[in-house]
Amino acid sequence: MELVSESSANRGLPASYPLTVPSGYNPLGMSFSPQWEAAGNRMDGGGNMYSVWGIAPAIARALSATQQAQKRPRSEKKPIPVDQKDDKYFERRKRNNHAAKKSRDARKAREDEIAIRASFLEKENAILRAQVATLREEANSLRQLLLQKRSRP
Numbered sequence: 001m002e003l004v005s006e007s008s009a010n011r012g013l014p015a016s017y018p019l020t021v022p023s024g025y026n027p028l029g030m031s032f033s034p035q036w037e038a039a040g041n042r043m044d045g046g047g048n049m050y051s052v053w054g055i056a057p058a059i060a061r062a063l064s065a066t067q068q069a070q071k072r073p074r075s076e077k078k079p080i081p082v083d084q085k086d087d088k089y090f091e092r093r094k095r096n097n098h099a100a101k102k103s104r105d106a107r108k109a110r111e112d113e114i115a116i117r118a119s120f121l122e123k124e125n126a127i128l129r130a131q132v133a134t135l136r137e138e139a140n141s142l143r144q145l146l147l148q149k150r151s152r153p
Contacts, residue, residue, distance in 0.1 A: 080089065
């Protein structure tokens with residue numbers, strides 16, 4: 001009778017203890033905003049974030065950085081002469097300022113949500129590590145019991 005599966009032999013885990021996390025497992029009861037999920041972010045059953053487009057977030061950021069590096073440089077700012085600053089100009093400036101503020105606020109909200117998510121994942125990781133340690137101890141004690149039973153005639 002083999003207690004340790006081949007795939008888990010190097011970790012010393014018993015074959016009868018698959019360490020899969022059920023879908024929807026959320027020990028801290030945290031939820032994430034619909035905007036976060038609408039942006040294509042999801043969690044798989046193992047607590048890993050992935051994109052619905054099949055690209056890991058780190059890879060997507062690297063691709064984005066590469067594409068941004070290939071863009072042509074911005075031209076120099078040229079001041080608008082005072083005589084050309086009419087109502088249309090001021091309306092465009094007002095809309096642009098509003099859009100820039102909205103973009104900054106959205107980025108800050110995303111950064112805050114990522115920080116909260118990181119904290120959640122750190123706590124969940126600590127819980128899972130404790131569960132793994134408990135299961136390893138249980139496996140070792142069961143292994144010792146089995147060896148004792150085998151050694152008796």
